[in-house]
Amino acid sequence: MRYLSTRGGISPLPFTATVLEGLAPDGGLIVPEKIPELSEADLRRLRGLSYQDLAYEVFRLFADDLPESELRLLVDRSYATFTHPDITPVVKKGRVWILELFHGPTLAFKDVALQFLGNLFEYLLLTRGEYMNILGATSGDTGSAAIYGVRGKRNLAIFILHPHGRVSPVQALQMTTVTDPNVFNLALEGTFDDCQAIVKQLFGDLEFKRRYRLGAVNSINWARVMAQIVYYLWAYFRVSEAEGAEEVRFSVPTGNFGDIFAGYLARRMLGGRIERLILATNENDILTRFVNRGDYSVREVIPTLSPSMDIQVASNFERYLYYLFGEDPERVREAMVRFAEEGRLRFSEEEIRRVQRDFLSASVTQKETLETIRDFYQETGYILDPHTAVGVRAALEFLEARPMICLATAHPAKFPEAVSRALGFEPPIPEALKGLSERPRRVVILPADPAAVRRFIEENALQIS
Structure with missing residues (x-):
């Protein structure tokens, strides 16, 4: 398997090179x-x-240039850290199935990919005798999952940017209480979109990227998407067999389009047996407006109860555009240049119809999120985190004869304030979160300024001898 850039500016690469590259040198994915x-x-x-x-x-x-024996070891080592024997169990609750993706070390779906990616990075770097400085931005869960995937790994340092005061207290603690010397937490005085823009700008400076061996752990890294395909197939097999159904639907709470893009690829691999994907957003609804009206235009970020989805510019959207535009990299490049200038994209009626053959979409308010947590608990006894509640609420709008599988992207204990507002009590605290607030913390607060982040990396990055 060879890999290309959505903007067409690179020669085909093998899998291992794409993992270490992260963002393509031409700015594409x-x-x-x-x-x-x-x-x-x-x-x-x-x-x-x-x-x-x-x-x-x-x-x-997808990874045919890795020795099969090493790939087997990497898989086994990565999923040995999960607390459930099924890794991502599927349970029937009320009228929907819940795909539980929160049984990893940081209790969020990002662990499924980042436990594997951390081990893969270490293996590739040790094999090549190289170092890497990972740079990433997080709206909440990616940061802690990436840190837990990389902490203590040899030949790796990680710099994670998060918006100061705009992630949940538990999410912040999970990141900042990891004090391994190869982990650097940077809290930026801005939004997640500011953090993400700075990461992309620094990756776009090719001389800086080469000098400091920058690598990507966000979902711009292809290996992240690849690892997430698996649980769509896993859930499809189990639910279709249990229900005696040929087709299913998945409901996916999303802000950055990475998780649902993995579902789109799984849909293609299964020959359409995932009939459609339900794209669920909170009030930051750029992706819902795109699906329903072809309106992909940036607005102000609204802080919500589901902070990991408080995003306006979806990083992985460019990958879907590549397929929507018939795998035409020149058109993708032109569209992304125009989007950077104008903050909006336009689509033909035929393109919107094609999008709607892949997706259905609904935007869910904070009031509806709290109602869904309460109503679902009263109906089933099951506690949803606010992100999963967004997905469940959207799913209930599109229920029909096919089984509906809702992705539970985080453990409810990561968002005790939202759960308490809905139910009047906080969810039980799992072992992984006990005592977090008493642990030492290490974090640096910086302005949302590329120059400030650049200086910090220059002063703290691993250097190749």
Whole structure:
């Protein structure tokens, strides 16, 4: 498998090179040259596998320049850190199925990919005798999951930017209480979009990127998306068998388009057996406006109860544009240049119809989020975190004969304030979160200024001897 840039400015790369590259040098995102389609024989072979075995088989399709024995070890090591034997169990609750993605070390779906990516980075760097400085931005969960994936790893340092005061207290504690010497937490006085823009600007400075060996851990890194494909296939196999259904729908709370883009690829691989994906947003609804009206235009970020989705510029959206535009990199490049200048994109009626064959979408208010947490608990006894509640609320708008699978992207204990507002009590605290507030913390507060971040990296980055 070779990999290309959405903007067409690189020669095809093997998988391992794309992992270390992160963002393509031409500013585009890396995509596979083809999306594998699973045959009927493949589906029969994969259906009964354990999560680890399924992940290994999926990764083999995309990472064919890794030795199979090493890939097997990486998969086993990565998922040994999860507390549930199924890794991402699927449970029926009321009228929907819940795909629980919060059984990893930081209790969020990002662990599924970042435990693997941290081990993969270490393996590749040690094999090559190289170093890397990971640079990423987080709206909440990516930061802690990336830090837990990389902490203590050899030949790696990590710099994570988060918007100061705009992530949940638990999310902030999970990041800032990791004091390993290779971990640097930077709280920026701005929004997540400011953090993300600074990361992209620094990656776009190719001389700076090369000098400090910058690597990406955000969902701009292809390996993140690849790892997330697995749980869509896993859930499809289990729910379709349990329900005796050929097709299912998935509801995905999303702000950055990475998780749902993995679902789009899984849909392609399954030959459309995921009938459509429900794209659920909070009041930061740029993606819902795109699906429903073809309106992809930036507005002010609204702080909400689901802070990981408080995003206006969705990093992974460019990957979907690549396929929407018929894999035409020149058109993607022109569109992204125009978007940078105007803050909006326009689409033809035929393009909007094609989008709506892939997605349905709804935007969920904070009031509706709290109502959903309360009503779902009263109906099923199951506590939703506010992000998952957004996905469940949107799913209930599009229920029909096909089974509906809702992605539970975080443990409710990560958002006790929202749960308490809805239910009148806080969710039970799992072991992973106990005592966080008593631990030492390490964080640096900086202005949302690329020059300030650049100086900090220059002063603290690993250097290649």
